Amino acid sequence: MTYLESQSITNFAGLFAQLMKVLLLTLAIVGLAVLLLGVKVFFVKGGRFPNTHIHDNAEMRKRGITCARDKEFYK
Numbered sequence: 001m002t003y004l005e006s007q008s009i010t011n012f013a014g015l016f017a018q019l020m021k022v023l024l025l026t027l028a029i030v031g032l033a034v035l036l037l038g039v040k041v042f043f044v045k046g047g048r049f050p051n052t053h054i055h056d057n058a059e060m061r062k063r064g065i066t067c068a069r070d071k072e073f074y075k
Helices: 003-037 039-043 059-062 068-073
Strands: none
Touching: 003 059
């Protein structure tokens, strides 16, 4: 093995190690974000994400505001 070949293998190993660090850090950040966004869902008994659709909002119905999708599908 020549000196140049050994240097390229060393550089590749260093780049691969750096890539793995970045990948693991990214996965940790995304995992933490999912966990924090779902605290109520994961840790509260009967917890669920709030439904924010227009047809489920009583105040919107009272004002006569409806969803365009509901108007198209339920004519």
